[in-house]
Amino acid sequence: MDPSRDATDRFLPRFDAAGLLTAIVVDADRSTLLMVAHMNEEAIARTRATGQAHFWSRSRQALWRKGETSGNGLTVVEMRVDCDQDALLLRVRPAGPACHTGRRSCFYRRVEADGGLTFLDDDAQG
Amino acid sequence: MDPSRDATDRFLPRFDAAGLLTAIVVDADRSTLLMVAHMNEEAIARTRATGQAHFWSRSRQALWRKGETSGNGLTVVEMRVDCDQDALLLRVRPAGPACHTGRRSCFYRRVEADGGLTFLDDDAQG
Numbered sequence: 001m002d003p004s005r006d007a008t009d010r011f012l013p014r015f016d017a018a019g020l021l022t023a024i025v026v027d028a029d030r031s032t033l034l035m036v037a038h039m040n041e042e043a044i045a046r047t048r049a050t051g052q053a054h055f056w057s058r059s060r061q062a063l064w065r066k067g068e069t070s071g072n073g074l075t076v077v078e079m080r081v082d083c084d085q086d087a088l089l090l091r092v093r094p095a096g097p098a099c100h101t102g103r104r105s106c107f108y109r110r111v112e113a114d115g116g117l118t119f120l121d122d123d124a125q126g
Numbered sequence: 127m128d129p130s131r132d133a134t135d136r137f138l139p140r141f142d143a144a145g146l147l148t149a150i151v152v153d154a155d156r157s158t159l160l161m162v163a164h165m166n167e168e169a170i171a172r173t174r175a176t177g178q179a180h181f182w183s184r185s186r187q188a189l190w191r192k193g194e195t196s197g198n199g200l201t202v203v204e205m206r207v208d209c210d211q212d213a214l215l216l217r218v219r220p221a222g223p224a225c226h227t228g229r230r231s232c233f234y235r236r237v238e239a240d241g242g243l244t245f246l247d248d249d250a251q252g
Contacts, residue, residue, distance in 0.1 A: 006227055009235075009243045022162055024150055031157040036148055036213040048239070081243065082232040083225055087162040089233045099209055101132055106208040107215045109135075113174070117135045117207065 006083040013044065014086040020056055021086050025098065028077040028091040034098035035106045037066075039088060051076050053090055072096035132209040139170065140212040146182060147212050151224065154203040154217040160224035161232045163192075165214060177202050179216055198222035 005012055015021055020038040027034055037055040039047070042063055046054040053066045053074035067073025074092040081088055099106040109117040131138055141147055146164040153160055163181040165173070168189055172180040179192045179200035193199025200218040207214055225232040235243040 009245070011237050011241050011243055022148055024159060024162060026159060033150060033152060033159070033215055036150060036208060048237075079237040080233040080246075081235055081237055082162060083227055083229075083234070084232075087232075088237075089159055101209055103209075106210075106213075107206040108209070109207055111137050111174075111205040111207055111214075115137050117137055119135070120206075 005085045011081060012085055013041070013081070013088075014084060015041070016086070018058075020058070021088060023053075023055060023088045023090055025053065025074060025090045025092055028093055032105060033107055034074075034092070034094060034104070044088070047076060047090075048079070053092060066098075067095060070096070070100070072098065074098070131211045137207060138211055139167070139207070139214075140210060141167070142212070144184075146184070147214060149179075149181060149214045149216055151179065151200060151216045151218055154219055158231060159233055160200075160218070160220060160230070170214070173202060173216075174205070179218060192224075193221060196222070196226070198224065200224070 005014060013021055019040045023037050023039045025034045026032065038058060040056040043054040043056050053076055055064055055066060057064050073095045076090050076092050078091040079088060097104050104122050108120050110120060112118055131140060139147055145166045149163050149165045151160045152158065164184060166182040169180040169182050179202055181190055181192060183190050199221045202216050202218050204217040205214060223230050230248050234246050236246060238244055
């Protein structure tokens with residue numbers, strides 16, 4: 001581990017080879033996991049400047065503001081960083097469903113022992 | 127998006143170019159984010175077979191069972207997959223602190239507007 005990152009009081013994000021880190025998005029009020037995305041330096045800067053979550057799309061190779069097409073933006077209440085500073089936690093207030101499928105959370109299926117997936121009720125997605 | 131992955135009831139993990147996906151580890155009882163790690167196909171298989179969380183260390187390029195040196199293993203209560211099947215949620219019962227620093231969660235610092243980090247009380251890490 002890297003003591004310069006896990007004990008410091010300075011924000012020193014550690015980007016991977018693609019210039020990205022992992023962003024975990026959690027509902028600030030319900031503590032439920034909503035989605036996972038990636039952020040580059042610009043996405044972090046815009047998120048901090050505007051209070052609205054911005055991400056980097058690996059498939060489209062473009063910066064995007066969550067909600068720019070769906071209207072379901074994420075207002076960031078708090079940002080935290082993990083011990084080695086390669087992952088961020090965004091505690092947010094979502095304007096609507098966080099998942100592109102219209103569900104509250106992207107984690108709506110349980111992996112079963114037989115390799116099947118069970119779809120969960122929306123209230124069980126926390 | 128990939129309708130074959132977000133609507134299916136089959137577990138079809140989508141690994142990145144390095145053969146990995148993101149694993150988000152949450153306390154099953156308290157719903158607090160504990161840590162983030164990576165899993166390859168073997169880590170998933172061993173986790174499912176044993177009920178104990180296994181990960182792939184990108185820095186050491188090795189499979190590891192969380193707790194194999196610290197004793198702080200993670201018993202998996204439930205595994206979920208996200209819409210495009212490139213991230214897993216592990217809901218766990220931790221045997222001890224999940225973070226290598228001895229803290230309950232790796233997300234023990236808040237990113238402030240001025241670029242400083244504030245260390246949070248352990249009870250505030252949820």
